[in-house]
Amino acid sequence: MDQMDCGVEFRNISKRYGSDPSAPLAVKGVSFEIRKGTLTTILGPSGCGKTTVLRMIAGLETPTGGQIIMGGKEVTTLGPADRNVSMMFQSYALFPHMNVLENVSYGLKMSGVAKEEARRRASEALANVGLVGYDQRLPSELSGGQQQRVALARALVLEPAVLLFDEPLSNLDARLRREMREEIRALQQRLGLTVAYVTHDQSEALAVSDLIIVMNDGLIAQSGTPQQMYEYPDSEFVAGFMGEAMLFPAQADADGAVHLGPLLIAPKQRVAAGAVKVAVRPEAWQINRDGSGLAGTLVKFAYLGSFFEYSFETVLGRLFVVSPDLTDVLEIGAQVGLTLADHGVSVVRMA
Amino acid sequence: MNKNPNKALVWWLAAGLLAYLVVPWYAIQDTAWYSVLPQVWSGLETANGIVQALANGRAWLLVGLLGLGIAAVGLRVPVGRAQSHWLLAGGLIGLLGLLASGFAIGARGWSFEYLNAQFGELAINQFGIGIGAFATLLALTVISAFGLARRGYFKGDQFIASAVVSCSALLVLFIVFPVSKALYGAFLTEDGIWSVTAIYERIGNERVWGLSCLAGGVRCGVAWNTLFLALASAAGTTVLGTMMALLAERSAGPRVQAPLRVVALLPIITPPFVVGLGLILLFGRAGIVNQLLEYAFAIEPTRWFYGVLGVWIAQLFAFTPIAFMIMRGVVQGVAPSLEEAAQTLRADRRQTFLTITLPLLKPGLANAFLVGFIESIADFGNPVVVGGQFSVLSTDIFFAIVGAQYDQGRAASLAWILTVFALLVFAIQRGLLGKQSYTTVSGKGDAGIAMALPDSVRRLLNAVVYPWLAFTVIVYLFAFAGGFVQTWGRDYTLTLTHFKTAFGLEWGQFGLIWAGTAWNSLFTTLKLAGISAPMTAGVGLLIAYLLARTEFKGRGLFEFVALLAFAIPGTVLGVSYILAFNVPPVELTGTGLIIVLCFMFRNLPVGVRAGTAAFKQLDKSLDEASLMLRASAAQTLFHVVLPLLKPALVAALVYSFARAMTTVSAVIFLVTAENELATTYIIGRVGNGDYGVALAYCTVLIILMSLVIALIQLLVGERRLGRRKSGALVAPLPAL
Known part of the structure; x- marks a missing residue:
């Protein structure tokens, strides 16, 4: 990747809170790049350091070690005002004493843009996020979704080189969440924005991202496209975090084939001979009435509208299987065979 | 960019x-x-x-x-x-x-x-x-x-960096430097030679540490006097203040709220010794009580009230409202849902009160005790007015500097004892409680309803608090009345002579003549307090902002020094200023500037506390959002933080102004004939036995200060927040 193509680059960044050198590191030396014009999601459980990473991009925290490069320039020690970034806060952080228009034009005014010009651009940004006719309202007089749009317009109006989102959808209800998610993605693609997006919700990450970085315990566990992350997790942690997966101990032979009970898997990557683990998504199991494959007995099932959830007793232990087949319904005690599909199966490192 | x-x-x-x-x-x-x-x-x-x-x-x-x-x-x-x-x-x-x-x-x-x-x-x-x-x-x-x-320090922010460094420099120059220089003086002999034993020779004697009063002797040493008085006053004010707070928040109806608020405001706007004067009119030799006793039972009037009893009662009156304000905030902060939870767990109201409510008040009690203790040992006005032969450290320091002895070394040595007492209590309070605080002022509303007090507790409160309030009102009424009669105890003719003496106006050849003897000191006080109040509020809020919103190396030390001014008794600060700033490079003795600086650094903790409390209730992401929108830290402070902090700003302005107007202990060393202050003028009148003029002046001061406070509130105005008026952003009254 050449310099001009790179929006944000972290080089071996670490961060420790407080001045006590024995305090644990919140971020333990991470390196990654966010390409210009893409949306990169930083995903992870709470306490994994993802928000710290975002705040270091923003300039709200100074790294303990390492370098941050933005647009080819080192910005490690610069404050937020000296970087070309904007951020949308989880709490929105709208100024309660300013109306919508004042909130949105605040950043322009602080950058010394003339009043009229600032008003014009603020109105434009508000129109961009679909919020027209609320200019004179105070934030306390808006609904949650409207506040969200004001916060978005306020961040957009500065035309930042990098736009940051800190769990932007966590305060919305499920329906509005989907709508805003799609809108953020559409806006990002239309305007060609470089976005860093922090969330703990893997389905949100899968839906909006060009690239996902999964963090765990201050380190990057894995990064890749949504498909790569879901289909080919390379660790137990990522497999478990990116949707549901069951892990089975298995044996790899010298040819690279992996034996899982009676089943044979051809892994996508080369595997050294010996003990391995196989992560299987619940939808990767195929149910065969004729009994071919791994023998299983149905012990539990649940109907969830668009699919069935089955539990089978097998030699590998109890299996959790999701079946989209709503026509052929199994009964408790049914004897079937289970085989694996091409997708949703991956061989991961031993933990 | x-x-x-x-x-x-x-x-x-x-x-x-x-x-x-x-x-x-x-x-x-x-x-x-x-x-x-x-x-x-x-x-x-x-x-x-x-x-x-x-x-x-x-x-x-x-x-x-x-x-x-x-x-x-x-x-x-x-x-x-x-x-x-x-x-x-x-x-x-x-x-x-x-x-x-x-x-x-x-x-x-x-x-x-x-x-x-x-x-x-x-x-x-x-x-x-x-x-x-x-x-x-x-x-x-x-x-x-x-x-x-x-x-890369201070997150690369030039404004934060310069604010922290400049504030630290100010604190070092005007608190650390003078206090340590003055305390160092205790180790210098008369000839200016350094000697560890110098301090011992000055204060290691019977006059300071004697305990003969316990064995029936005449008097104890001043150190013990001060310590016992402070412990008694702190305990008394804490108990009374807590009782008043519980009554006000949990039991009293709306009719009592207004008088309670007035009582809470009184000590802020009255000079501390007004109560002492009022008590003298009641219990002094020529006071009402003694005269009635003489009339009814032919008991010879004596000066029985002067001494430790009088000072203690005067201090109870003067400082209980401060404890009340602190405890009121703490009582409000007890989350009702905790009490409700206890009651659903089968605790009755009395058990809930004893096992939940009171333990939750503990940090507040310690804070109120500390404040009462420090106010008491720093108090100069009441001991000098009603102390009689009973002397405490602050008066002794004063007479060591001002009296015939003029012994700087002795003053410095006594200041050591005072400072050590204050710092010890400060350290004990911090060590015992640390940063623990149970008050739960969160943005989330607590839907619960505060529990009514158990009947036994309520009866006790009623029996103590209402008589106390009535007594307070009587004392103040007497203090006011004293200004309107000819000579208290002898001639009760109503007169305005005292007001005329102090505030007379005449038309002369060249127009208006400020003929009264008090005008000069009143104008000086107003001017100096007026200059110092905005400076105190500004620097105080700036320090609060730095403490609440920024992280930097040495922040703990910075906070400690900023709050140190609070623990250092006013007398010590005053002595330090006069000892440290009388030679180059900083030569300020005799100027108005030294008084302004003394006001400012004496009252700085008030601003810091008001600001810190307000910042705690302001969501940090608002600041960060502003920073992200390319505003500098300074722009953020002016456009986002200050408009939302108006109540705290008012509080800081009012307190620093009022305290500057009423303070005695710190500035009594610094005044000159040219720069005489209202309080020192009044103390002088009292010294001459001229109670009428002194009380008339107090009345004028109280009325004037009420007007100024109303004016400040009007000028700074309301905050614009939309409908969330009853929300969490109410400025709490700071301790002190």
Whole structure:
């Protein structure tokens, strides 16, 4: 990747809170790049350091070690005002004493843009996020979704080189969440924005991202496209975090084939001979009435509208299987065979 | 990115240079610096820095200019670490050079004997620093701070860096330096020789530490007097204040709320000794009670009230409202849902009160006790008014400095005891409770309803608090009444003579004549308090902002020093100022400025506390959002933080103004005939037995202060927040 193509680059960044050198590191030396014009999601459980990473991009925290490069320039020690970034806060952080228009034009005014010009651009940004006719309202007089749009317009109006989102959808209800998610993605693609997006919700990450970085315990566990992350997790942690997966101990032979009970898997990557683990998504199991494959007995099932959830007793232990087949319904005690599909199966490192 | 990153640096370099060119370098005696501006290119005393250095032979002053020059090189270096070397080097060379020369060369040449021995006598002397020197030092300090910011400290923010460094410098110059210099004086013998035993010789005696009163003797040492009185007063005010707070919040109806609020406000707007005066009119030798006793039972009036009992009662009256305000906030902070939870767990109201409510009040109780203790040991007015033969440390220090003895060493040694007491209690309070606080003021509303008090507790509160309130009102009424009668105890004719003596106006040949004897001190007090209040509020809120919203190395130490002024008794601060600022490089004794500074640093903790409490309730992401929108830290402070902090701003302004108007202990050393203050004037009248005028003056002060407070509230105005009025952003009354 050449310099001009790179929006944000972290080089071996670490961060420790407080001045006590024995305090644990919140971020333990991470390196990654966010390409210009893409949306990169930083995903992870709470306490994994993802928000710290975002705040270091923003300039709200100074790294303990390492370098941050933005647009080819080192910005490690610069404050937020000296970087070309904007951020949308989880709490929105709208100024309660300013109306919508004042909130949105605040950043322009602080950058010394003339009043009229600032008003014009603020109105434009508000129109961009679909919020027209609320200019004179105070934030306390808006609904949650409207506040969200004001916060978005306020961040957009500065035309930042990098736009940051800190769990932007966590305060919305499920329906509005989907709508805003799609809108953020559409806006990002239309305007060609470089976005860093922090969330703990893997389905949100899968839906909006060009690239996902999964963090765990201050380190990057894995990064890749949504498909790569879901289909080919390379660790137990990522497999478990990116949707549901069951892990089975298995044996790899010298040819690279992996034996899982009676089943044979051809892994996508080369595997050294010996003990391995196989992560299987619940939808990767195929149910065969004729009994071919791994023998299983149905012990539990649940109907969830668009699919069935089955539990089978097998030699590998109890299996959790999701079946989209709503026509052929199994009964408790049914004897079937289970085989694996091409997708949703991956061989991961031993933990 | 269109801002010039070096704009602030250019500005401060220019300020430093101008300080060398257009204003006098040294302090000007007898007149204001701006009146000698035309003479800055000539004159021995009035010249600017350049002339002083080149023409008047004080070449060492050039080191500041050299520092500015080195820092200016930084302009030609790209912003970042490389620039920081130049800024730091320039700033520090200039700063340390000027400071070293300032301390080394005084009004009589070299300040230290060994410099005389080393380099021989110096022919040229230096006066105290003036506006030019101060501005240059400030510019160099700020430039050094910019250097630190460019190294990545303070998150690279120049404003934060310069604010932290400048505030620290102020705290060191006006609290740490004078107090340590004064306390150091305790170890110097009469001849100025350092000796560890000097302090022991001064205070290691019966007069200070004697305990004979326990064995039936006449009196105990002043140290014990002070300690016992402070413990008794602190305990008494804490208990009474807590009872009042519980009654006000949990039991009293709306009809009692107004009088309670007035009672809470009284000590803020009255000089501390008003209560003492009121009590004298009641219980003194010529007081109502004694006269009735004489009339009814022919009991000879005596001075039985003067002494430890009188001082203790006066202090209870004077400081209980402070404890009430602290405890009221704490009682409000107890989350009702906790009490409801206890009640659903089968605790009855009495058990809930004893096992939940009271334990939750514990941190507040400790805080109220600490405040009461420190107020008591620092109190000067009440002991001097009703103490009689009973002496405490603060009065002893005063008489050591002002009285016939004029013994600085003794004053410093006694100040040691006072400071150690205060710091001990401060340390015990911090150590016991640490940062633990159970009050739960969160943004989330607590839907619960506060539990009604158990009946037994309520009966007790009613039996104690209402009589106490009535008593308070009576004492104040007597204090007011005293100003309107001829001579208390002898001649009860109503008269306005006292007001005329103090505040008489006459029409003379050239118009209005301020004939009253009190006008001078009133105007001085108003002027000095008026100057110091905005400065106190501003610096206090700035420090609160730095403490609440920024992370930097040494933050703990910074906070400690900022709150130290609170633990240091006013008497000690006053003595320190007079001992430390009477020689160059900082020569302020006798000026109004020293009083303003004393007001400011004495009351600084009030501003800091009001601000800290308010910041805790302001969501931090608002600041960060503003920073992300390219606003600098300074812009954020002015456009986002301050508009949302108006209540805290009002509180800080009101408190610092009122406290400046009513303080006695700290400034009593600093006043001169020229700069007499209202409180010291009143103390003087009381000393002469002239109660009428003193009480008339108190009445005027109280009315005046109520008006000023109303005016400040009107000027600063309401905050614009939309419908969330009853929300969490109510400025709490700060402790003190």
